[in-house]
Amino acid sequence: MCEADAYIRKKGETDYVLLLSSVDKVIPGETGILLESVFGEQKMLTAKINEMSLVDHKILLEHF
């Protein structure tokens, strides 16, 4: 499977923490990002995508 793990950090910080594993869908919206895992778990958060590396299975997010 090709899901990725989503990590997030606070604005200006350097360290990321795991937010949600096995992410399938990433849907940015007006006010934030909706993540959905392969198990159907959803997380909506006010953040932006810093970088995604699909080969490394990593989604790096940052709070506004």
Place this chain on the structure above:
Amino acid sequence: MCEADAYIRKKGETDYVLLLSSVDKVIPGETGILLESVFGEQKMLTAKINEMSLVDHKILLEHF
């Protein structure tokens, strides 16, 4: 490998066209999005992410 194919459509249109295959990295910036394939090919474009489905290997973009 878990790369995805990036498709793009013009604002307000319904049909997507293939933009770049085998995308590894997706890096949104102030003025647009940088895509990089596993082969090192890069494309920078003024667009936003509509939706990504990693399990389906699809990145759907839309021009501003």
